[in-house]
Amino acid sequence: MNKEIKKNISAIQFWGLIKWSLTRNKYLIPAFCLIQVILAFAIVYGFALMNPVIDYQSSVYMASGALVLGIIAVGCVLAPQIISDSRQNGILAYQRTLPVSRVSIILADVIIWSIAAIPGIVMSCLAGIIRFDIEVNVNIISIVIILICLISMILIGFGVAYFFPPNATSLCTQVIMIGALLFSPITYPADRLPDWVLKIHDFLPFVAASDLIRASVFDLQEIYVSDLIVILLWATIAFVTSLKIVSKKE
Amino acid sequence: MKTETKKIYTLKIENINKCYKKSRVKANINLNINFKSGQIIALIGHNGAGKTTLLNQICGNVKPDSGNITYNDISLVKNSKYARDIVATMPQFHAPLAGVTLRQAINSILYIKVVSGDEAKKQLDNILKELDIHQWKKISGDKLSGGLQRLTSFAMTVVAPSPIILLDEPTNDVDPVRRKLIWKYIQKLANSNHVVIVITHNLLEVEQYADRYILLHKGEMVADTVINEIKLEDSIMKLCIDTSDNLDIASYPEAIDVQFNKEMHQIIFKLSYYQVMKAIEWLFSYIALGHVIRYSLVRENLDSMYRGLVNE
Numbered sequence: 001m002n003k004e005i006k007k008n009i010s011a012i013q014f015w016g017l018i019k020w021s022l023t024r025n026k027y028l029i030p031a032f033c034l035i036q037v038i039l040a041f042a043i044v045y046g047f048a049l050m051n052p053v054i055d056y057q058s059s060v061y062m063a064s065g066a067l068v069l070g071i072i073a074v075g076c077v078l079a080p081q082i083i084s085d086s087r088q089n090g091i092l093a094y095q096r097t098l099p100v101s102r103v104s105i106i107l108a109d110v111i112i113w114s115i116a117a118i119p120g121i122v123m124s125c126l127a128g129i130i131r132f133d134i135e136v137n138v139n140i141i142s143i144v145i146i147l148i149c150l151i152s153m154i155l156i157g158f159g160v161a162y163f164f165p166p167n168a169t170s171l172c173t174q175v176i177m178i179g180a181l182l183f184s185p186i187t188y189p190a191d192r193l194p195d196w197v198l199k200i201h202d203f204l205p206f207v208a209a210s211d212l213i214r215a216s217v218f219d220l221q222e223i224y225v226s227d228l229i230v231i232l233l234w235a236t237i238a239f240v241t242s243l244k245i246v247s248k249k250e
Numbered sequence: 251m252k253t254e255t256k257k258i259y260t261l262k263i264e265n266i267n268k269c270y271k272k273s274r275v276k277a278n279i280n281l282n283i284n285f286k287s288g289q290i291i292a293l294i295g296h297n298g299a300g301k302t303t304l305l306n307q308i309c310g311n312v313k314p315d316s317g318n319i320t321y322n323d324i325s326l327v328k329n330s331k332y333a334r335d336i337v338a339t340m341p342q343f344h345a346p347l348a349g350v351t352l353r354q355a356i357n358s359i360l361y362i363k364v365v366s367g368d369e370a371k372k373q374l375d376n377i378l379k380e381l382d383i384h385q386w387k388k389i390s391g392d393k394l395s396g397g398l399q400r401l402t403s404f405a406m407t408v409v410a411p412s413p414i415i416l417l418d419e420p421t422n423d424v425d426p427v428r429r430k431l432i433w434k435y436i437q438k439l440a441n442s443n444h445v446v447i448v449i450t451h452n453l454l455e456v457e458q459y460a461d462r463y464i465l466l467h468k469g470e471m472v473a474d475t476v477i478n479e480i481k482l483e484d485s486i487m488k489l490c491i492d493t494s495d496n497l498d499i500a501s502y503p504e505a506i507d508v509q510f511n512k513e514m515h516q517i518i519f520k521l522s523y524y525q526v527m528k529a530i531e532w533l534f535s536y537i538a539l540g541h542v543i544r545y546s547l548v549r550e551n552l553d554s555m556y557r558g559l560v561n562e
Contacts, residue, residue, distance in 0.1 A: 009364050016361035023358065024349040091346040097309050097339040098362055099412075101331070249313040249330075250270070250306070 013100045017108040024091075025082070029116045032078050036120025039073055040066045044127040047187055054132070057189065060218045063128025063136075065187030067217065068149070068210040070120040072180045075153025077173040079113040080161035084169040087161070092246070102247040106158060106239070113154045114147070121146060125217070137217055145216040148228070149209040152235035156205060159238030162245040179206075186210040205234040259322065261285040261308065261414055261445045266317035268303055268469075277303035278314070279469040285447055287413070290440045292456040293449045294556065295466035301449045302342055304466070305416045308447075309337045321414065321445075340407035342418040342449075344399040347391020352383065352402050355391055356409055363410040377405045381431050396423040404432060414445045421452060433459040453552040465556065473555075486550040487526050489519040489533070492543040497536060503529040515543075520550065 022029070043066040051058055086092050095105050125136045160172050180186060184206050185193055193201075201207040208227035215223040263283040269276045277300040285291055293301045306312035308319055310326055310333030319326045326333040347355050356377065360370045378384035383401050386394060391402060404420050417436070421429045433455065440446045440461070450456060456463050457477065465473035486506065491497075493515045502508060507520040521529050526547070536542050 012364050012366075013362050016358060016364075019361060020350070020358035023354050024346070026349065028349075086346075089346060089348070090341065090343060093311075094341060094346050096311055097334070097337075097341070098359075099334045100362060249311060 010101070010104070014104045014108060017095070017098075017100055017104055018111055021108055021112050025112065028082065029112070032074065032116050033119040035078070036070045036074065036117065037123040040070055040120060040124040040127045043069060043187065044124070044131045048131065056134070057220070059128070059132035059134055060214060060220045061187055061189060063124070063132055063134055064210060064214040064218050064220075066127060067121060067124035067146075068186050068206070068213055069180060070124050071117060071146075071150050071153050071209065072206060073177065074113060074117040074120065075150065075155075076157040076160070076176045076180075078116075078157075079109070079154050080157035080169055080173050083109065083158055083161035084166045088166055096246070102243060105246055106242050109158065110151060110154050113157075114150055117150055117154075121150070134218065137219055141223075142216040145212050145223070148231060148235075149212060152205060152231045152238075153209065155235045155238040155242065157238075159241045162242045176206075184210070203230065205231050256288060256443050259287040259413065259443070259445060262318075262320045263304070263308075264318045264320070266304070266307060266319065267315045268300070268307065268312065269315055276469045278307070281317070281466075281471055283464060283471065283474065285414075285445050287443045287445045288440055289446070289461040290436055290459060291445075291447050292460035292463040293447055293466065294451070294453065294456060294463055294552075299466040300469040301466055302418055305339065305418060305447065305449065308414065308416060309333055309339045336412055337414045337416060338407045338412040339416045340403055340418055340420055344396075345403040345406050347394065347399055347402060350391050351388050352391060352394065352398070352405075353378075353387040355402055356405050359406045360409055365410045373409050377409050380435055381405055382428060397425055397428070400424050401428060401432070404435075408435060408439060411439055411442075411444055415439055415447070417446070417448045419449055419451065421450065421455060429455070453556060457552050463552070482549070483523040485523060486554070487521045487523065487547060488550045488554075489521055489526075489529055489545065489547050491517045491519075491533065491536075491545045493517065493536075493541050494543055495541045497541060501532065503532040505529065 044062055047062050047065070048054055048059075054062075083092075092105070096102075128134055129136060157173070160176075161169050164172055183193070183197065184201060184204075185198070186206065190198055190201075190207070208230040211221065211227045212223060212231065214220045261284070263281050263285070266278050266281040267276075268278040275298070279300075281300075281304065293304065295301055303312060307314050308326060310330035314327060317327075321336060324332055326337070345355065350358065353374065356374055357370065360366070360373060365373060375384075378387055381401050381404070383398065383405070386398055389398075391399060394402065400420065400423050404417070407417065408415060415436075420436075421432050424432060436446055436448065437459065448460070460477060462476045463473070464471060465475075496515075497517065502517075503519070503521075504525050505519040505521050506525070509518045510516075511518075519529055530547070533542065533545060537545075
């Protein structure tokens with residue numbers, strides 16, 4: 001069989017996996033979209049109630065925070081729980097017997113969850129514009145940065161779901177969400193946190209993602225390569241971990 | 251007139267050993283088996299005998315500690331991608347069906363096997379018809395009964411069939427009518443030169459439908475028998491007699507073994523081929539006297555042989 005035909009077959013099989021996954025999750029995905037929309041409005045409107053005076057910087061932090069927290073919620077909380085379920089109820093084991101590559105199994109789910117996150121991202125931007133009247137940059141760079149952050153968070157979530165047993169996955173996702181909501185300078189400036197917490201965040205992907213999105217989508221600061229490196233490093237580690245576990249033979 | 255001879259393909263299991271590290275259970279011990287295409291091969295044995303482990307090694311999901319598995323001289327152990335391309339597996343438990351209808355589940359597999367359009371529709375309609383499950387095609391998988399889920403899982407495995415088909419307990423929970431349809435379909439797959447391996451605990455079905463059975467016991471192969479080659483004169487016959495009265499023990503015919511169930515007034519003789527004639531004569535004398543309510547004479551089934559081979 002020549003390479004071209006093999007490529008076409010792989011592409012069809014990959015699309016088959018995506019279709020199957022979309023059909024399986026056809027009720028979950030709209031529900032998750034709704035959750036993200038509610039989360040976006042809750043952050044933009046709810047957090048604003050805690051601040052009596054909202055200057056431009058605070059409004060950008062809240063608008064960008066809504067977007068980043070939405071991405072973290074999909075990637076590191078909702079997606080890993082579904083992946084964990086799929087491990088428990090035999091979907092992964094079944095997929096492993098099908099004539100598809102292990103990489104395809106992971107990438108098909110990445111695509112599904114990326115699609116599921118898009119309505120939340122759009123609604124976060126809209127909520128920011130409506131509530132704070134701020135400008136949102138929609139260009140190639142901002143779209144690419146959003147996609148990098150989104151895919152990285154989804155891969156991190158997958159890494160958690162594949163690496164930990166189901167109970168620990170659930171706990172881990174809660175810790176990530178609470179940490180991201182309360183102890184990360186995502187919805188507020190970094191100078192409000194002690195130095196040692198910031199030092200930890202230098203190595204974690206969550207603040208790096210929020211910095212990148214604030215810089216590219218809301219133009220508040222410049223894009224730091226170091227943030228990109230941190231994000232991509234986490235994405236790579238998470239992808240390799242997931243792939244190793246999906247490919248593992250007993 | 252030309253006669254077409256089918257090429258026989260062989261799935262070779264060579265010196266396979268597998269021990270699970272965590273439980274330290276020796277699941278497969280030095281297995282050497284040739285599975286040939288065109289046959290229905292039943293893999294039987296008690297729970298934990300190593301049957302599913304062997305299937306998982308064939309499909310490339312479990313790695314043997316030593317030995318090799320080859321098909322067309324290509325190692326399935328070293329080449330997992332090739333294994334996935336040529337092996338279709340029906341899992342022991344149901345395939346994941348939550349959120350998809352019976353039709354969508356089969357269609358998804360057809361699509362992954364690169365069958366689409368009119369051909370996919372044709373194959374889907376065909377399998378729904380052959381298994382008589384078309385009336386449930388629009389029902390969500392999680393709302394189907396256990397038997398229908400099993401049938402769906404079977405259909406997902408055998409549509410656009412791969413050269414090697416592995417079926418782990420395909421008829422469990424399935425009604426008697428559709429069990430026959432499953433076996434009929436399996437026979438069709440064997441006739442079209444696929445390697446078909448079926449794990450089952452239903453020994454009556456093995457006797458009725460399989461061409462060959464392999465008995466595993468504690469990870470080892472203890473029997474490899476071609477069912478049609480079992481000679482009648484080598485068989486043990488079982489004569490069961492329900493009596494209205496206690497028959498004279500002294501008059502019993504010569505037998506390998508005799509069991510008497512007092513409560514049920516039932517006598518069971520195990521007879522060699524050469525002891526059958528005299529036993530029948532003896533039986534008819536008591537029939538004439540009106541002491542026999544009913545009787546049956548059958549070849550001792552696989553169940554008894556199985557018990558003998560695994561000392562149970």
